[in-house]
Amino acid sequence: MQPTAVRARGLTKAFGDVIALDGVDLDVFAGQIHGLVGPNGAGKTTLLGLLLGLAMADDGTLEIFGTRVDRALAGSWNVAGFVDGPGLYPTLTARQNLAALASLRGEAEGRSADVDELLDRVGLLEVAADPVGGFSLGMRQRLGLAAALLGEPRLLVLDEPANGLDPAGKRQVHRVLTDLADAGATVVLSSHRMDDLAALCDEVTLLSAGRIVFSGPVRKLAAESGELDYRLVTSDPEGARRVADDTPALSQVAGRRSPAQADDQALVVRGPEESLDGLVARLVAADIAIRELGPVVPPLEAAFLALTGTDIDSSTVDEESTR
Amino acid sequence: MTVSTVEAPVQRRPVALRRGYRFELTKLVSQWRLRLVFLACLLAPAVYTAVISRQTSLPADALYGRWMNQSGWAGSLVILVFMGTLVLPLLTCVVAGDVFAVEDRLGTWRHLLVAVRSPRRIFLSKALAALTVTMALLAALVVSSIAGGLISIGSHPLPGLDGHVMESGELARTVLLAWLSIVPPTLAFSAVGLLGSVALGRSPLGLLMPIVLALVLEGVQLMPVPVALRVALPMNAFITYRGLLTTPGQLGSLWVGLVVSLTWAALATFLAYRLFMRRDFTDLAYDGSGRRFVVAGLVPLAALVAVTTAAVAAATGATGSGIERSKLEAALATSFSHLYVLQTEELHRPAVTEAQLQATARCDKAGDRVVDTGPGADWRCVVTWTLPGATATGTAIYQLDVAADGRYVADGDGPKEVNGFFQIHTSRGDAPNPLWQFDGFVDLLDNPSKGTQ
Incomplete structure (x- = not known):
């Protein structure tokens, strides 16, 4: 109690x-x-x-x-x-x-x-x-x-x-x-x-x-974060994109400003964790090495953004300067 | 998850006033700025009086300035002249004007409220701490100015503003009372400082409110305003100690100044308190309110001036400038009598008393076409006296520069045997001629027509 x-x-x-x-x-x-x-x-x-x-x-x-x-x-x-x-x-x-x-x-x-x-x-x-x-x-x-x-x-x-x-x-x-x-x-x-x-x-x-x-x-x-964006860096970016296209319930994130955009070698995908598991398995099967894999926005922060309706562009949850 | 509550804690009482006062005092004393100001108050008057007293050129424009090399008490009286003009209002700016604003500047109001839990006690603690520090600064000025003069020149007699000679005991008592008399107006300006500090927060105008007020009132004092208005302003209370330098004392203005100053202090403190208690401390954007200051601060103080002016006018019947020919003639004749006796003693002539001289004065302001009233440097007076056993009467001429506050400087214009030389030859060597040039004073509130002093 x-x-x-x-x-x-x-x-x-x-x-x-x-x-x-x-x-x-x-x-x-x-x-x-x-x-x-x-x-x-x-x-x-x-x-x-x-x-x-x-x-x-x-x-x-x-x-x-x-x-x-x-x-x-x-x-x-x-x-x-x-x-x-x-x-x-x-x-x-x-x-x-x-x-x-x-x-x-x-x-x-x-x-x-x-x-x-x-x-x-x-x-x-x-x-x-x-x-x-x-x-x-x-x-x-x-x-x-x-x-x-x-x-x-x-x-x-x-x-x-x-x-x-x-x-x-x-x-x-x-x-x-x-x-x-x-x-x-x-x-x-x-x-x-x-x-x-x-x-x-x-x-x-x-x-x-x-x-x-x-x-x-x-x-x-x-x-509460919902579907997250994940950033992958692989040994074969083009091959990885093709594999991602073929993975069910997974979509590539394009035209969206994110830290990944600065890097042509990185692939940003969105989908449930099960689909991401599937993508990893397919990349391994296709002999494509995964060098980096992680959420673009950490889950807690993503939950914050989702629940408060804050735009990703202003996603920095900074200090409250007013009351 | 089951929810229950723990035992209720004891409700917190506000911090005791004694602790809050000590806390505020600690903060004030820790400021280097205030430490330096205190050091300046402790050293500057002593150094000034010690240095100036030994110079041949003396600040003759200041009351008792020309006596600085004759008596150690004169230095303290000269410092006192400077106090009321700008120094004390400036000191109240530094202390009372900043005591609330500093919390705005540091962003510590919420912290202080959480710690003390009572805005009322915060206000009282701050006001008392500011008062303590201001009085400490004033005490330093008093001690320093007296010590500097007495150490460098020594305790020698001085003529009062009516010419009577004040010995050391009377001088000590009078000088201390004179300093004491400027405590009430200092409190009034401190209270205005509190008001500015509370109402205007970080704004520099809040910090400078006492000095701004002092400058405005100084400007008013320089103008030929009605005497009732003049004495109803707290600034006038800084100079009413002059009434203590005559025998008998001319204390009408002093008492009025005391009441006016304490009323200002009480009202301004109350207004500051009311503004403080109504402040929303959760409003982080608060940065003072000029409009609130005008409505809840300046307007009531302006109303107070109107009320006190009317009260003084009704109580004393004083009208016009308060400077009239009859008052000036009486004051000049009295001063001349005393100083003539002093000159006679110094020159070892046959003794004479003021009563035997039967001195009278006749004054005129700028010829026949001008009414003989009001301040100005165009007063011309003829003093007449009679020596015991002599058939002829003596006459001496003086040009008077009469200030709007009642102080005058009488400048001898002959004959040269009486007031023509600034020094006289005595058995102890050359000494200032007391009749050559001297300060005098007319009580602005003295109303001969009502028979009041």
């Missing part, structure tokens, strides 16, 4: 004429890492802001750990995080930023060791005495995560926590988040990187124009 950390029903929020959230239902279970993804203006940041108590929904109900949130900024101490960047003060050092925040919460006195421990967890202990003004975006993100972890929240709400992180920093943040979840904390985060979400999240919620178009396990999202 999994207890609910976040339970939203019919959440609606508008900013003037713009409807940011339109009847959103959401369940996030305790101890889960839950991802929010969606194109620009989908409502991810608005939803995260509601979880943090920055605003109230115009309609609908929101419960956090079973307690109904009935006014803005009335959330529990157990909820922490950030939206729209980690919110740090550049004239203060990393340690001073955390110490000042801890002091604000009444936790600072005599607990500088806790601050250093948090800095160590996010890999910033060595630069603890440096002003944050000189930090890279990735370092700020990690420090923001450390700030959110002050007081050991049970629900962590993070907007694009991996934004600007190098691979090592990303691994570190992933490790911190998975450790938190293992310890029973709940994490709700947004990301524009489907591969990040796939590596980190138990479940994802896909938002489009303020509505939920998918919510569930990541593996289930991949199944």
Whole structure:
């Protein structure tokens, strides 16, 4: 039995004429890492802001750990995080930023060791005495995560926590988040990187124009991708094209801009996995070597595109820059 | 999957004001810009008074400027003149004008709200922290200006604006009270800084609001506006300490300035608070609102000027410029009496008192065709006095340059035995002739027709 950390029903929020959230239902279970993804203006940041108590929904109900949130900024101490960047003060050092925040919460006195421990967890202990003004975006993100972890929240709400992180920093943040979840904390985060979400999240919620178009396990999202485009590089491109023409339920993709188009030697086909298996078998039988084979768009991304109706040309699911 | 809920967490209370205040203070003090400003406030007045006091060319245009090489207290009074013109409004720009805007610039409002959980306490914390830093800067200016003068010149007597000699004790008390008197207008400009910072966000105009206001009001003060309007502006409160430099003190303008400044401070702070509490912090595109600032900020402050002007006019009966011939004659005769006694003492002539002199003055502004009222450099006065035992009366002529704020400079125009030379020969060597050129002051709100002081 999994207890609910976040339970939203019919959440609606508008900013003037713009409807940011339109009847959103959401369940996030305790101890889960839950991802929010969606194109620009989908409502991810608005939803995260509601979880943090920055605003109230115009309609609908929101419960956090079973307690109904009935006014803005009335959330529990157990909820922490950030939206729209980690919110740090550049004239203060990393340690001073955390110490000042801890002091604000009444936790600072005599607990500088806790601050250093948090800095160590996010890999910033060595630069603890440096002003944050000189930090890279990735370092700020990690420090923001450390700030959110002050007081050991049970629900962590993070907007694009991996934004600007190098691979090592990303691994570190992933490790911190998975450790938190293992310890029973709940994490709700947004990301524009489907591969990040796939590596980190138990479940994802896909938002489009303020509505939920998918919510569930990541593996289930991949199944929503439908027929995928596959790119093949073979030893005999012409021969491979002829074989592909003869393969049932498989079509060649032509005249469509894709990374494969830049390469005359590559063949792009579309069809169910069974047909692709058939094509591979036929190519082997025809003594044509397969040098590369992979989906043009990864399955999760393809699912994203399919569910949100986003065009392939604008398929980069980038950072949500609006609410 | 079965859904259940875990135990309800304790609802979070907003952060205590004490902690929020400390947090804001930490952020302000960490700014290199403010540290440099504090250092400048601590050093610049002391260096200025120490250097200028030792020069032969003194800033005679500034009140007490010509006394800087005679008494260490004069330097602090000269610094005080500069404070009200631009320095303090500029300091409030740097502190109060930026205390809210900095969060817009850094994009930290949401972060701060999540941490503090109360916009009201954020506002109070920021306002109190800005006030603390502004008062610290002011204290640095006071200490520096006094220390610089006293260390380089020492504590020597100075004539008041009515000519009476102020000894060290009275000077110390008066100078400190004079500095204290500019705290209320500083609070008023700080509150305007808060208002600009809240209303205009990252806009440079928000940051510069106190100095813009100061320049506008300075321009108004230079014009021959009715005295009721002049004293109803917070800028005037920066110079009302002059009333402390006479005996008895001419405190009408000072009290009015105090009330006006505190009213401005209260109203501007309230308007800033109201704007802040109504702000939508989820609106990332928010970058201040000029229209909102005009409607919810400037219009109420303009209305306050109208109300206070009417109140001052009704309470004091003061009309016109406040500069009238009778007031000027009385002030000049009093100053002359005191300074004549001082000159007599320095020259070791037979002692005489102010009462024995029975000095009177007759003034005229630009001949018969002009009404004898209002500011201008065209006042000409004749002072008459009588020495004990003498049958003849003495006369001395002065050209007066009277400013719209009530300050005048009397420039001796003969006879040369009285006010013709800028120095006199005393037993201790040459000293400034107190009757050659001196500053004076008329209380603009003094209304002889109503019998008020």
